[in-house]
Amino acid sequence: MGLNRSIFQPTGYQNQTRDQELQRRYLQFSRIQDPLDKFIYLNGMIEEDTHLFTDFAKAHIHEVLPIVYTPTIGAACQNFSVIMNRFRGIFVSEDTIDSLEETLKKMPQVEVIVVTDGERILGLGDLGVGGMGISMGKTLLYSLFGGIDIKKTLPIVLDIGTNNPDYLAHPHYMGVKKNRLQGAQYEAFVDRFVKTVKKNLPHVLLQWEDFAKDNARHLLKKYQNTIVSFNDDIQGTAGVTMACLLSAVKEKGSKLQEERILFIGAGSANLGIAELIVDYLEENGVKKTHAVEHIALADSKGIVSKSRENLSADLMPFAKDVSPTKDLMEMLEVFQPTILIGASMQPGIFNKQVIEEMTKLAKRPIIMALSNPTSKAECTFQQAIEFSDGQALFASGSPFAPVQYKGKTFHGTQANNLYIFPAMGLMASRTRLKMIPSKLFLELAKALSENRGPHHLLPPFEALIPLVPKLADLLASKAKQLGLVD
DSSP states (O other): OOOOOOOOOOOOOTTOOHHHHHHHHHHHHHHOOSHHHHHHHHHHHHHHOHHHHHHHHHHTHHHHHHHHSTTHHHHHHHTHHHHOSSOSOEEEOTTTGGGHHHHHHTOTTOOEEEEEOSSSBTTTBOOGGGGHHHHHHHHHHHHHHHOOOGGGEEEEEEOOOOOOHHHHHOTTOOSOOSOOOOHHHHHHHHHHHHHHHHHHSTTOEEEEOSOOHHHHHHHHHHHTTTSSEEEIIIIIHHHHHHHHHHHHHHHTTOOGGGOOEEEEOOSHHHHHHHHHHHHHHHHTTOOHHHHGGGEEEEETTEEOBTTOTTOOTTTGGGOBSOOOOOSHHHHHHHHOOSEEEEOSOOTTOSOHHHHHHHHHHOSSOEEEEOOSSGGGOSSOHHHHHHHTTTOOEEEESSOOOOEEETTEEEOOEEOOGGGTHHHHHHHHHHSOBSOOOHHHHHHHHHHHHHTOOTTSSSOOHHHHHHHHHHHHHHHHHHHHHTTOBO
16 A cells, blocks of 8 residues: 554663653754755654654744655655655555455545545656655644644645656656556546545545646546545645735735736646635625626736637636737736745746836735745845845745845735645544535634734744644634535
């Protein structure tokens, strides 16, 4: 089955109090310079004693998060087959899926599964079974922020091959060395996986993670009424981005219906954000036909236009009656946005000229560089502040340090999905849900905006830990109101 789950047992040292042991571990952690080595050290602590790790992580949350999650998790996934000896999780392949039911029967306690097929890990592409690092990281955050026992979470990789030639040729690659399943074979494999999970863990929450664009939206729509599930890259990203937008427009004294939003990247993440914005505007009395007029999506061919051939049904509502646009500056001229959101995997595309133009279009432009990891960000926080002369309201997918500019300290916001999924998971573990609709993500976004921290568009991470149970209660109440609870 590919199961690699160690026995959890507490460590014990004579004459060492818990606080002394935590201090000792921090001294060890601090001596390690390379982030990937820090990741290996922390993973060892998790395998050794999950409670010790939880206490350690909460005490040093700002240092631990960038290691076990964005941005270091990207390097961990790329090097997974080389650096990992023991890890939590299972690989499910064509050869092992027959034994999946037997494996799951031994884990009746599992409440949350994070599953990926490794095809689109962050902005790094097809990493095959290296995607296990992402599934591990997400389940870890369910524990740290949602309070769910880590032994009640299960990371899974659908090991259906890889199209990455480097891994196919690598002597130590852990996964199946063949090209990916596609078409009907892929569909049948995933269908069998979902049905087996549903049969053996009928109340589990299944989180789809880092699937390729077309598969991500297709699988979400196909199974959202079959098993309690959501796609973090689509719905989680939409929820946290919406929370940032609501805080940002409040900060500048505006309303979302007064803004014009240009998305750079027309993939599943940006499309999910755009759809949630429309849901919000409709909830606030704006007709859908008017709401979509304020939103444009762009890809490598420019702004998505009505003249495009073979336009997908999902993109059709946002298509504009414009001539083809060649570059981002031309898109700004044509659409005149006040908000610029990037999930394009094009580092540096929000350059000096672009941000200066955005500052002309809106005195306080909202700039969101969501691509992960840091190397893929559309711009840095410092660039956003300097190029806008301190006027930009900024959020990013990866963390950036505060910026000093003209005698002032500016704080960016990390639009991290961990603001969304731990609360969703905790809520699901407390209730018997039928499904998870977009309205719950919208409810969560509004609550996060209302609890924002000073100088930030979201609550600080240390405030999120005690906030998650309250958010889960709010979601449970909304779910009952919507008739989503059995």
